[in-house]
Amino acid sequence: MQVPFQIESSHKMLLGILHIPDRIPDPCNVVVMCYGMNGNRVDNNRISRDFGVACEKNEMIFCRFDYAGLGVSDGEFHEIDLLTKVNDCIEVINFVKGCIGNKDIKIALIGFSDGVRLIANLLPQISVDKFILWSPLFYIEKEYVDSRIGKKMIREPETGKVVFPFKGIFMSSKHLRQQMNLQNEIEIIKPYLDSSLIIFGDNDPAVIKIFKDLSTRYFGNLENVKYIDGADHLYSRNQWKNELFELSIAFLKG
């Protein structure tokens, strides 16, 4: 069952979909998707929607929504930043908890790409039982920034605000700074990594390199890292998507 919902967060309407299984076990897993920088609640190859369907089949509740300024939710992209996304996640998680009421639930988060940074910012603020990182990207090394992306700030035509044109969207300078620089996310996430599963496509060299560098310096030897043969950053084949889902569902059920 897919139930659309909309809630207000900082004067913006967030639009989402709840996947609810036919039978809700007790306790019940509630999984919330935190996608990356300029994704949406469906995402490439409908990966988020299809994972919701897989969760339904496995008797888990799955929640996917658009942050303000992204997808179909209210607001413009240049009005938001990393912290507004974190606030949106908290509002949505509280909404879902409220819907389920007194039932015993286990909250799990999925951080897709740089959605890992949202999870790091959420962990001190909400109680999370476990989380999964799909292709976690903590920051973008300058050498990997697409050279075709311009580097000049311009004025957004409606508001006159100074913004960074990133492909077809305007990004605020604050958001841009956040994207290029890590805060204390590494320190925050480190103690929680035991209750996580980390998945990479093994054909995602730049992202794997950044993670391995961080891992060597901060995390030590992690045993909960899985690789999918041949897969790219976004798991752009049906087969890779299915493998990603199998690993994720097994971890969530375990």
Place this chain on the structure above:
Amino acid sequence: MINQKWFVKNNKTLMGVTYCPEKIYAAALLLPGFGMHMCDVDYFMSKLARRLYAAGVYVLLLEPYGHGDSYGDLQDCTISSLIEDIMIGVEHCRTVSNNIYCFSRGLIANLLVNTASDIKIIGLSPVCVNKDSISGFDIPNDSVEICKYIPGDDYVAYSDFDKDKLCLIEMIGGRIRHIHGQFINPDILNYVLTCNHMQALREHDNAHWIFFDGDDGKLYKIYSNNELKYRELSSYFKTAIYRDALWQHYVIDEIVKMIIA
């Protein structure tokens, strides 16, 4: 006021988002490029919807069958199912206003010509190539995963992709990375490769077509039916929807002006 709801008809369940202003000047049906979520590339359709809504236009953003949040798989999406979905959207818009506009891009923009003559059409980069120039493409017998029809892994420089097939995907409104792991129905390819698109586009009297145009300082140009000319397949590459924030802003400006004029 923004709202999302299911549209249930003909055994299909489609997702739509509506924007309802207090005073309604007109109604607009917006459909994304083929295979895309309703917000479309760089949230183009969401940006357009908000601007129209602010100008007093009721907007229905509708996801065709097998797209985005709508039920079904892309492999079951055919030309007739797309036309049916357009009609579902138009029917809803008729309950709101008699002054109705439809906007889409790529292949779905072409299919808007199946609407009644009182509907006003605006299409961005519709398919407008001479079928003889694309006659060399193979049409599979069954639905095929797009990554098998168009193999390739280099999503940055596209160095290992068949360039013509990449252009074909962009021409119909898709983005390879967004749809590479989905299946396409041969009916879609058969239509794109065999239809007389120029003739089809001219079938609707009340239509305007926007194309990227490098010769114009604005980098886009609006064409009426009698100004249409065949385009090269390669001209759709990276320009079917140009991923430049200012370009998208000004094209949206133009569409809003055409609707509230």
